[in-house]
Amino acid sequence: MDDGALWVQEAELARLIARVVSYNPNCDTDLISRAYYYGADAHRGQLRHSGEPYITHPLAVAMILAEQRLDDATIVTALLHDTIEDTGATFGAVSQVFTSEIAELVDGVTKLTKLQLTSSETKQAENFRKLFMAMSRDMRVILVKLADRLHNMRTVKHMRPEKQAQKARETMDIFAPLAGRMGMQWMREELEDLSFGVLNPEGRRSIIHRFATLRRETGDVVEKITHDIRAELERTGIAGDVAGRAKRPFSIWRKMEEKKIGFSRLSDIYGFRVIVETEDECYRVLGAIHRRWRAVPDRFKDYISQPKSNGYRSIHTTVSGRDAKRVEVQIRTRAMHDVAESGVAAHWSYRDGERVENPFAVDPARWISDLTAQFDSSSDHDEFLEAVKLEMYTDQVFCFTPKGEVVKLPRGATPLDFAYAIHTRIGARAVGAKVDGVRVPLWQKLRNGESVEIVTAEGQTPQGSWLDLVVTGRAKSAIRKALRDADRHRYIRLGTELARVAFDQVGHRMSDKALTTAARALGVGSSEELLARLGSAELDTRAVLGILFPDVVLDDSDEIDATAAIVGLEPDQTFRRARCCQPLPGERIVGISYKGEGVLIHAIDCEALAEVEDQPQRWFDIAWHAGNHPAVHDVTFDMTIVNDSGVLGRTCTLIGQQKANISDLAFLERRQDFFRVKLDVELRSIEHLHAVRMALEAEGDVAMIERVRDPALSP
Known part of the structure; x- marks a missing residue:
C-alpha cells in the first residue's frame, strides 16, 4: 500500500474510532486500532475489484455497524471478518492476539460466507439450517454478515456482470428478507433497491425519472407535507421531529407489479415519520393527524399495542393529504425509533458508554428460538424451506384466543392455521371456527385484531383438502405428517412389495442400503419413509430405479x-x-x-x-x-x-x-x-x-x- 493510500485508510480508521467514541466513550480504542492494523497487514497486497486496497472493505463494514452503535467485539469482528477465510490468519492466531469471543465471531462469519444459499433445494435447506444455527449461537455473526453484504452491494458495479446478477439474486432472496425479519427495515429497503438496480436497471431508472417529472410538475411535495404536519404538532402543543421522503424505487415497482397499475395511478408513494417523547403523545399526534386529514379505511396499524415479534413498535396510518395525495405516517417514541432502526441489533446498542436498556429491544435468544421452533420438527427439506420462506417473507396479522392471548400469523392465514399455531392436536380435531363470535368456515382469511375460537370434535382427523386451506409451514407440515401416518403401515407393506417387484424387473436385489441410498438422494429421510411414499403413490418406483440404475x-x-x-x-x-x-x-x-x-x-x-x-x-x-x-x-x-x-x-x-x-x-x-x-x-x-x-x-x-x-x- 503506498503512502497516500495508507494515509487515506488511517483517516478512515480515525473516523471509525471517532464514531464509536461518540456513542461509547469507554470503548477500547486500542483494541479497534490493533484489529485494523492486524487486518491491514493480513490483507497486504490484496485488492478489491475496484482496485482499492482490500482493507477498505472491512473498514466500511465496521462503519456500517458503528452507525448502529454496536459493541467493541462486533466492530473488531467486522475489521477481521475476512482474515481467516482470505489470508494466512488462523482461528488460533486471532484468538491469541485478540480474544476467543472475537475469534468465534470471525469464524462464524467465515462459515456463513462459505454457505451457498442459492444452490439446489436439498442443499439450500441444509444451509438454511446452518444459517439459523449460527444465528442461535450469536446474533452478531449475522449482523456482521448483513453489513458485509450491504457494502458488497454498494460496490457491486466493480464485479463481472454475471457475478453482479448472482449476488443481487441471493441478496433479494435471502439477505434482504432476513434484514427485514430482524427489524432492520432501512437495510432491507437499501439491499432490495441495490439488487433491483442490478436485476432491472431500466425499471429502476424509469421510476427515478417519473419521480423527477412529478417533482417538476408539483414542486417538493415532501417538504410541503412535512411543514403541514409540523404545523399540526405546534397547534396541539407537542414537540417532535418530523421527516419525510419518497419511497424507494423498488418499493414503488413492487406495488405497481402487485396492483397491476401504472405509476400515474399509484398512491401512497410518500412516507413520513413523527418521533415524540412518550407513548401518550403518539396517540395525541394520531388524533391531530386524523382531525386534519381524512384517514384511509383499512390502512391503520397499531404496533404499539400489538408489537411485532422483533420488538418493532409504531403506529401506522395512511391519510389523504395535500392535493388528495395518499401519504403514510408512522408515529413512535424515540426509544421505539431506536429499535425500529436497529431491530434485534438494538440489544447490543451503546449510548454514552453504557449498554442501552431499551424496554422495547427484543431478547435475541428468545427471538431466534421462536423463529426456529417450528423448523426443528420438519425433516423434509421441502417442508423446511416452505416454513423458512413463509416466516421470513410474509407480513403478520395478530389475532386473539378467547382468553385474550395473542397469536401471530402470516398474512392470509385461516382459522385452521390459527388452530395449528395453538397446538397440533387442536388443529387436527378442528371442525369449525368462530371469529368475533360469528361462525365462519375454516378457509376464511383472518384479519388483524379478530378473536378466534376453534370448534373441535373427537374423531376428527386431518383431510387432504386442508393443505389448500393453510398457509403456515407448521400447519402444512403437521397435516402432511398426519395424512402419511394414518395409513403408514399399510403403505409401507404395499411400498415394499412394489419396490421388490421393480428391483426384480431390472435384475437387482432390493436391500436396505439400496433403499437408504435412494431415500437420501430423493430427500425423504429414511428407507421406511421411502416405502411409505411408494405405497401412497407420492413416489413411483421409476423415480427410485432412476436414481439407482439410470439408463445412460x-x-x-x-x-x-x-x-x-x-x-x-x-x-x-x-x-x-x-x-x-x-x-x-x-x-x-x-x-x-x-x-x-x-x-x-x-x-x-x-x-x-x-x-x-x-x-x-x-x-x-x-x-x-x-x-x-x-x-x-x-x-x-x-x-x-x-x-x-x-x-x-x-x-x-x-x-x-x-x-x-x-x-x-x-x-x-x-x-x-x-x-x-x-x-x-x-x-x-x-x-x-x-x-x-x-x-x-x-x-x-x-x-x-x-x-x-x-x-x-x-x-
Missing part, C-alpha cells in the same frame, strides 16, 4: 467431438480440463489462460480460482457444448470397499454396467477388513457421474465413495 446408454453416432466440446473459445485456442477440479459436461465452467498451457477449464466452484480472482483479463466466459459427450472425461474417486473375495470385481462390473471405463486403479490402503482404492473413471457428464456413484453407493459392500478434487494440482 446414448446414441454414439450423435456424440460431440471431444476437441470441440467447449463453446466460447476461438477456433485456434487449445484447451484442457484442469486436474484440480476435473470438470464434467453439465457443470458450470470458466476458462483461465495459463502461460504455455493454453486455456484450462475449471469448474465454477473450483478453489484454485481464488488465485486468479483479481486477474479478469485471464478469464473466459465459456460453456460445454449442448448434446451427447463421449465417455472420455476422467474423474477420480476415493472408494472404500469390504475386503472380501469378489467385491472388487463386482464393483468394477457395476461401473462397466453404467457404460463407464476404469482408466486407472491404485490401492491407497489395505486393511484386514477393508480396502481403500483410488479409481480414475472416464465419464460422459455430471449426470453420468451421479449414475455411477449411485450404483456404487447402493452396493452393500461399498462402505464409502467420494469424488476427489485437489486444489494442489492446479497449475
Whole structure:
C-alpha cells in the first residue's frame, strides 16, 4: 500500500474510532486500532475489484455497524471478518492476539460466507439450517454478515456482470428478507433497491425519472407535507421531529407489479415519520393527524399495542393529504425509533458508554428460538424451506384466543392455521371456527385484531383438502405428517412389495442400503419413509430405479467431438480440463489462460480460482457444448470397499454396467477388513457421474465413495 493510500485508510480508521467514541466513550480504542492494523497487514497486497486496497472493505463494514452503535467485539469482528477465510490468519492466531469471543465471531462469519444459499433445494435447506444455527449461537455473526453484504452491494458495479446478477439474486432472496425479519427495515429497503438496480436497471431508472417529472410538475411535495404536519404538532402543543421522503424505487415497482397499475395511478408513494417523547403523545399526534386529514379505511396499524415479534413498535396510518395525495405516517417514541432502526441489533446498542436498556429491544435468544421452533420438527427439506420462506417473507396479522392471548400469523392465514399455531392436536380435531363470535368456515382469511375460537370434535382427523386451506409451514407440515401416518403401515407393506417387484424387473436385489441410498438422494429421510411414499403413490418406483440404475446408454453416432466440446473459445485456442477440479459436461465452467498451457477449464466452484480472482483479463466466459459427450472425461474417486473375495470385481462390473471405463486403479490402503482404492473413471457428464456413484453407493459392500478434487494440482 503506498503512502497516500495508507494515509487515506488511517483517516478512515480515525473516523471509525471517532464514531464509536461518540456513542461509547469507554470503548477500547486500542483494541479497534490493533484489529485494523492486524487486518491491514493480513490483507497486504490484496485488492478489491475496484482496485482499492482490500482493507477498505472491512473498514466500511465496521462503519456500517458503528452507525448502529454496536459493541467493541462486533466492530473488531467486522475489521477481521475476512482474515481467516482470505489470508494466512488462523482461528488460533486471532484468538491469541485478540480474544476467543472475537475469534468465534470471525469464524462464524467465515462459515456463513462459505454457505451457498442459492444452490439446489436439498442443499439450500441444509444451509438454511446452518444459517439459523449460527444465528442461535450469536446474533452478531449475522449482523456482521448483513453489513458485509450491504457494502458488497454498494460496490457491486466493480464485479463481472454475471457475478453482479448472482449476488443481487441471493441478496433479494435471502439477505434482504432476513434484514427485514430482524427489524432492520432501512437495510432491507437499501439491499432490495441495490439488487433491483442490478436485476432491472431500466425499471429502476424509469421510476427515478417519473419521480423527477412529478417533482417538476408539483414542486417538493415532501417538504410541503412535512411543514403541514409540523404545523399540526405546534397547534396541539407537542414537540417532535418530523421527516419525510419518497419511497424507494423498488418499493414503488413492487406495488405497481402487485396492483397491476401504472405509476400515474399509484398512491401512497410518500412516507413520513413523527418521533415524540412518550407513548401518550403518539396517540395525541394520531388524533391531530386524523382531525386534519381524512384517514384511509383499512390502512391503520397499531404496533404499539400489538408489537411485532422483533420488538418493532409504531403506529401506522395512511391519510389523504395535500392535493388528495395518499401519504403514510408512522408515529413512535424515540426509544421505539431506536429499535425500529436497529431491530434485534438494538440489544447490543451503546449510548454514552453504557449498554442501552431499551424496554422495547427484543431478547435475541428468545427471538431466534421462536423463529426456529417450528423448523426443528420438519425433516423434509421441502417442508423446511416452505416454513423458512413463509416466516421470513410474509407480513403478520395478530389475532386473539378467547382468553385474550395473542397469536401471530402470516398474512392470509385461516382459522385452521390459527388452530395449528395453538397446538397440533387442536388443529387436527378442528371442525369449525368462530371469529368475533360469528361462525365462519375454516378457509376464511383472518384479519388483524379478530378473536378466534376453534370448534373441535373427537374423531376428527386431518383431510387432504386442508393443505389448500393453510398457509403456515407448521400447519402444512403437521397435516402432511398426519395424512402419511394414518395409513403408514399399510403403505409401507404395499411400498415394499412394489419396490421388490421393480428391483426384480431390472435384475437387482432390493436391500436396505439400496433403499437408504435412494431415500437420501430423493430427500425423504429414511428407507421406511421411502416405502411409505411408494405405497401412497407420492413416489413411483421409476423415480427410485432412476436414481439407482439410470439408463445412460446414448446414441454414439450423435456424440460431440471431444476437441470441440467447449463453446466460447476461438477456433485456434487449445484447451484442457484442469486436474484440480476435473470438470464434467453439465457443470458450470470458466476458462483461465495459463502461460504455455493454453486455456484450462475449471469448474465454477473450483478453489484454485481464488488465485486468479483479481486477474479478469485471464478469464473466459465459456460453456460445454449442448448434446451427447463421449465417455472420455476422467474423474477420480476415493472408494472404500469390504475386503472380501469378489467385491472388487463386482464393483468394477457395476461401473462397466453404467457404460463407464476404469482408466486407472491404485490401492491407497489395505486393511484386514477393508480396502481403500483410488479409481480414475472416464465419464460422459455430471449426470453420468451421479449414475455411477449411485450404483456404487447402493452396493452393500461399498462402505464409502467420494469424488476427489485437489486444489494442489492446479497449475
